[in-house]
Amino acid sequence: MQTMHIGPYASEPATVERMKAFATENGYRDRVGSGGKHHEIYMGDPRRAKPEKLKTILRHPIEKPSEYDGKTASLHLSTRGNADILDVTEQIRRTVAESGVKNGAVTVFTPSSTSALTTIEYEGGALNDLRRLFDEIIPVDQIMPIMPAGTTGTVTAIFAPPCWEPR
Numbered sequence: 001m002q003t004m005h006i007g008p009y010a011s012e013p014a015t016v017e018r019m020k021a022f023a024t025e026n027g028y029r030d031r032v033g034s035g036g037k038h039h040e041i042y043m044g045d046p047r048r049a050k051p052e053k054l055k056t057i058l059r060h061p062i063e064k065p066s067e068y069d070g071k072t073a074s075l076h077l078s079t080r081g082n083a084d085i086l087d088v089t090e091q092i093r094r095t096v097a098e099s100g101v102k103n104g105a106v107t108v109f110t111p112s113s114t115s116a117l118t119t120i121e122y123e124g125g126a127l128n129d130l131r132r133l134f135d136e137i138i139p140v141d142q143i144m145p146i147m148p149a150g151t152t153g154t155v156t157a158i159f160a161p162p163c164w165e166p167r
Helices: 009-025 089-099 124-137
Strands: 002-006 039-042 055-059 084-087 115-119 156-160
Touching: 002 009, 009 055, 084 124
Parallel strands: 084 156, 115 156
Antiparallel strands: 002 055, 039 055
């Protein structure tokens, strides 16, 4: 975006603010400060022109914001503990569809220290193998109590298929 600023250099900030407002009103984002550079083209000789007659072309790079600008959603899940496995594929698909995002990446995260996210073919044999693996490396009768009395530690895996696209 560019505009002609007429006046002393000291009054350019007001013109820049009008440029930013214009960009915002028209659905654009000014990129100066986020990697874009401000350019000035001087159209006269400041030694000969009066300050109020100085002409400067101001240029700023702009962009249309993407439809994906860091949208966040949360899923709240409960497990039965001890290698309980949940398939969250449909919940993730539904959440993405409801977000309105058409292009981008989905990041799935679990904040719990006793749960995990992985991709696996969600079928009985693979699920049984995974449960057996957990039982071998973390036998339930050998879990050390690290939580207050009356609570149980859980080993949880939440699954989505290795490759899917929102519909």
